[in-house]
Amino acid sequence: QVQLQESGPGLVKPSQTLSLTCTVSGGSISSGDYYWTWIRQPPGKGLEWIGYIYYSASTYYNPSLKSRVIISVDTSKIQFSLKLSSVTAADTAVYYCARGYYESSGYYAKYYFDSWGQGTLVTVSS
Amino acid sequence: QSVLTQPPSVSAAPGQKVTISCSGSSSNIGNNYVSWYQQLPGTAPKLLIYDNNKRPSGIPDRFSGSKSGTSATLGITGLQTGDEADYYCGTWDSSLSAGAVFGGGTKLTVL
Numbered sequence: 209q210v211q212l213q214e215s216g217p218g219l220v221k222p223s224q225t226l227s228l229t230c231t232v233s234g235g236s237i238s239s240g241d242y243y244w245t246w247i248r249q250p251p252g253k254g255l256e257w258i259g260y261i262y263y264s265a266s267t268y269y270n271p272s273l274k275s276r277v278i279i280s281v282d283t284s285k286i287q288f289s290l291k292l293s294s295v296t297a298a299d300t301a302v303y304y305c306a307r308g309y310y311e312s313s314g315y316y317a318k319y320y321f322d323s324w325g326q327g328t329l330v331t332v333s334s
Numbered sequence: 335q336s337v338l339t340q341p342p343s344v345s346a347a348p349g350q351k352v353t354i355s356c357s358g359s360s361s362n363i364g365n366n367y368v369s370w371y372q373q374l375p376g377t378a379p380k381l382l383i384y385d386n387n388k389r390p391s392g393i394p395d396r397f398s399g400s401k402s403g404t405s406a407t408l409g410i411t412g413l414q415t416g417d418e419a420d421y422y423c424g425t426w427d428s429s430l431s432a433g434a435v436f437g438g439g440t441k442l443t444v445l
Contacts, residue, residue, distance in 0.1 A: 304379070320424065327378050
């Protein structure tokens with residue numbers, strides 16, 4: 209049973225960089241079957257997909273956040289990380305890491321999240 | 335404004351059935367698979383349905399999913415008070431701004 213756990217500062221100042229790490233246990237990031245994903249949820253609002261990384265370090269980001277996001281992976285440490293630069297109050301949210309299953313062909317795509325971390329609240333404030 | 339449209343809230347009595355709709359377009363639901371998530375208060379979302387209508391191990395068959403055209407539906411039968419939660423649909427959007435997208439969420443109240 210894979211488990212994911214987010215960690216990082218709960219308070220970030222405006223214009224600085226938000227940095228979070230997700231530690232994976234009970235499974236291998238290097239298995240190649242999954243896409244390791246970040247999702248966030250502003251207080252009282254819905255879910256927003258941030259992006260994913262594959263074990264080979266290939267990434268894909270939400271176009272609306274792409275200019276500010278970097279997701280990296282450290283397979284030896286069974287961790288993957290999120291960096292979001294130039295944050296504002298609008299980036300205040302609970303940030304979740306999740307294991308994603310992704311498959312696509314020329315005709316369809318499927319992408320769902322079968323395991324989630326408990327989430328960590330990051331507040332952007334001076 | 336979410337790419338996928340869900341009703342903000344639904345309600346029903348214990349033991350009854352409820353359906354939650356999720357409306358999209360040809361670039362998302364119309365050509366891709368839909369998943370559904372349950373978020374109990376103060377917890378992380380949990381996968382309920384994937385590939386439009388498949389249930390992960392451990393999810394009771396009271397929960398079902400279907401898709402028709404550019405819309406999807408989550409059905410819950412035999413409602414229990416423990417089903418009170420927010421429910422989200424999700425899929426991949428294959429438009430120029432491709433990526434994973436979610437509905438705005440539906441709050442289920444079991445009266």
